[in-house]
Each structure stands twice: as C-alpha cells, then as structure tokens.
Amino acid sequence: MTDWLLRQSFLGAKSDEVFSKCRVAVIGLGGGGSHIAQQLAHLGVGNFVLVDPDHVEETNLNRLVGATKKDAARATPKTTVSRRLIRRINPTAQVVRIPKEWQEEGRLVAGCDVVFGCVDTYIAREEIERVCRRFMIPFIDIGMDVTELPDGYLISGQMILSMPDDLCMRCLGFLTEELLAQEAARYGAAGGRPQVIWPNGILASAAVGTFVQLIAPWRRDLKPSVYLEYDGNTQAVMPSNRLQHLVGKQCKHFPFADLGDPFWR
Amino acid sequence: MKINLRMSRKLLLQIRQDLARPHPFAFERVGFLACKVAETKPRGVIVFPYHYLQVEDEDYLNDVSVGAMMGPAAIRKALQFAYKSDVAMFHAHVHDHYGSPWFSDIDLRETNNFVPDFWHVRPTFPHGALVLSRDSLSGLCWMPRRKKPLRISGFNIIGFPMMFIRE
Numbered sequence: 001m002t003d004w005l006l007r008q009s010f011l012g013a014k015s016d017e018v019f020s021k022c023r024v025a026v027i028g029l030g031g032g033g034s035h036i037a038q039q040l041a042h043l044g045v046g047n048f049v050l051v052d053p054d055h056v057e058e059t060n061l062n063r064l065v066g067a068t069k070k071d072a073a074r075a076t077p078k079t080t081v082s083r084r085l086i087r088r089i090n091p092t093a094q095v096v097r098i099p100k101e102w103q104e105e106g107r108l109v110a111g112c113d114v115v116f117g118c119v120d121t122y123i124a125r126e127e128i129e130r131v132c133r134r135f136m137i138p139f140i141d142i143g144m145d146v147t148e149l150p151d152g153y154l155i156s157g158q159m160i161l162s163m164p165d166d167l168c169m170r171c172l173g174f175l176t177e178e179l180l181a182q183e184a185a186r187y188g189a190a191g192g193r194p195q196v197i198w199p200n201g202i203l204a205s206a207a208v209g210t211f212v213q214l215i216a217p218w219r220r221d222l223k224p225s226v227y228l229e230y231d232g233n234t235q236a237v238m239p240s241n242r243l244q245h246l247v248g249k250q251c252k253h254f255p256f257a258d259l260g261d262p263f264w265r
Numbered sequence: 266m267k268i269n270l271r272m273s274r275k276l277l278l279q280i281r282q283d284l285a286r287p288h289p290f291a292f293e294r295v296g297f298l299a300c301k302v303a304e305t306k307p308r309g310v311i312v313f314p315y316h317y318l319q320v321e322d323e324d325y326l327n328d329v330s331v332g333a334m335m336g337p338a339a340i341r342k343a344l345q346f347a348y349k350s351d352v353a354m355f356h357a358h359v360h361d362h363y364g365s366p367w368f369s370d371i372d373l374r375e376t377n378n379f380v381p382d383f384w385h386v387r388p389t390f391p392h393g394a395l396v397l398s399r400d401s402l403s404g405l406c407w408m409p410r411r412k413k414p415l416r417i418s419g420f421n422i423i424g425f426p427m428m429f430i431r432e
Contacts, residue, residue: 111305136271165273215427259313260301265389
C-alpha cells in the first residue's frame, strides 16, 4: 500500500492499485466537479479526463474549489484549475484536459472507467447518460437547485448512479420528456444558476462515496447508493422514495445490445 | 493499439454457469460471445460482449486428446450468428484454477485455426478468444489485417462491485 494512502487501506489491500489505474472523466468542473476532482485526487485516482469549456470568472469564486482571484483575473480555464489542484495532491496523476464541450472529444470520455457528470441541464445529463450506456460506463451524476418559495428558498439536489444494464435516469423518474421540454422555465428558479459551496460539497462527497462503494467496497454485502436526494433546508441526504417502487424492475429505455459503434466498419 | 473488454457481471455469471455444466463425454465446455465494438482515443478498441451462445451437447466431438473439441456444427452456428447479427465473435472456455489464466499450446493452435474464419463472414470486425479462471480472465484479439493476435490489455466487469483486470 502506498504510504500516503495507508489510512484508507481498509478499502482493500490492493485498493491503491485499483484507484491508480482507474481512468475517470469529470464533465463540468464548476462547484460540484471541482470538489469531485479534488476528492478523487486524495483517493489516489491516477488518470483523469477533465472536461469544461469555461474559464474562471469572479462569480465562480464562491464555490469553485482551487480557484483564486488571480485565476479570475487571468480567465484561467476551469480544467487548468482542477489539473493544478490534482497535481498538487498527486504529482504522478495523469490528467488530460478537454477545455471544450465533451462531445468534441467523446472518444476520450468513452475510454474512461467511470464518468462523473456535474452539468447544469437535464438535456446535458441525458446526452452523457446515453453515451455512457453505449460504452458501458457507470455514470454518477450530481446536481443542486435553489427554488424560490413564498417564504424563502429551498435548496435541494440529487446524486444518481446510472449503471449499464440497470435502471436509468428515466426509470428513476428523474428525467422525463416533460422536464426536458420545460427545462428552461423550471431549472434554477431563484435566478441565474444559483450555486453555493456547501450543497455542492455534500453532493460531491456522496458521489465520491458511491464511486468507492462501486470499485473498492469496504463490505462484501455493500451495494452502492443509486439515488440520493438532498434536502438542503434540513441538511438531510436520504435514498429516494422512488427506489422502493422500482425493486426488481429492468430498464426499458436502453436496450442492452445497443453497445459500441452503431456502424462499425 | 490497446484492446479493452467491457462485460456485465450478469453475463459473466451466465458464461461461468454454462461452462461449469458437465458434458456427457467432453471434459470441459466451450462457448461463444457475440460482441459489439467501438473505437476509443488514443488508438484503442473496446469489445462489448452482450450475448452468450452455448455450444450444444451434440456439437462436441469425442476426442480424448483435448478437454473439448468443437465439431463443425458448433463453428457453423457461431459463424451464422456473426453474419446475421453483424457482430464480432469471441470464443470462451475455462481453466479451473485461481489467478490469471492463459491459453495452453493446444488452445493457441486451435484458436489460431478457427478465429480468423470469422473474417470470412465479418471481415471488418475484430474476433478473438477468452480464457476464464475461477476469478479472472485473459484474452486474445485478432484485428483485421493483422496476422498475429493482440493480448487484451484490460477488462472491466460492470456490476457490483466493479472488477478491473489490467495486464
């Protein structure tokens, strides 16, 4: 076991090797994705594909882990900030930056073992899930929202694990045609993409915990969390009630044989 | 070029269950996996087995010099499936031990003989062979226009928990 990972040796005698050989994509390196990248680096994940077309702005500094005033002044790409953060924790980590839309380098993402989605829209989530299903990649999505109520605001969020050959985000009721169609009107009702650091941190931690449950479980009978809901007003993270109605159900939205390149030649 | 294989834990279990069944006279069983394929960057190919084809009892030859010898009908059915379904095809068998398995000389000789036959029906696809142990697996992949097979460098078994095997 590598010295700096000794305190997590309960994750398995060879867990350091598993993490170091794992190749992970983080799509979206804002408030959620930057937290996830940092935690994965601390875990010892050795290979990263970091995707975000944006650069740091002053208004990101309330939540973007690793970003500084200088980054905002210089308009540093968010992928550069996360790479710097990862390398300071683990200098041997291999980091591929994609400072553009992930679809432009979809083949790099397809080569990853696990994909984290930290994107703002339902449409983006649906696109990432579609690709992950086709390339048999577990997809861990997080998102938070702030909704204005008559007497204040509601902070909420979710963490979803979409496993190939298992329930998808549509099965879980998280994605629906109506939602996709009404997205612009319904998402971020409190104003222009409201985000704060602590819900992102809680959801990012839930996502990384699920990742560890998936690849280095610390109990034999452990099953990864599939759908966690976050109520930011009570500070509670709970398995979604929807799961109890889905026991034994199979995904009908992604036929299992729809894998790989549709037109391999 | 790196070849990787991604397969669901459910499918792997199905393969193991079939290959563990006793045969009336053969010492072991073999099977085929229908696979989809994708390119990845940089210079990689991923093979996705999605359907298991068991070899019927009557499609084995009674040959005591080997653990299992497929008859022409077994190969023909696999060729037919590859042609009809437009897929890659991988042969599978088990070595009954723990740890990383590898092909015997006889395995290599036989797979070298019949795997390239799949190019007659699906010439653009890679085809190959897998050998499973009790807790691991290894494989060879014949890429189109390459005479020698490439070793499969990584396996992702998708399920709870995930299993990664890296050569």
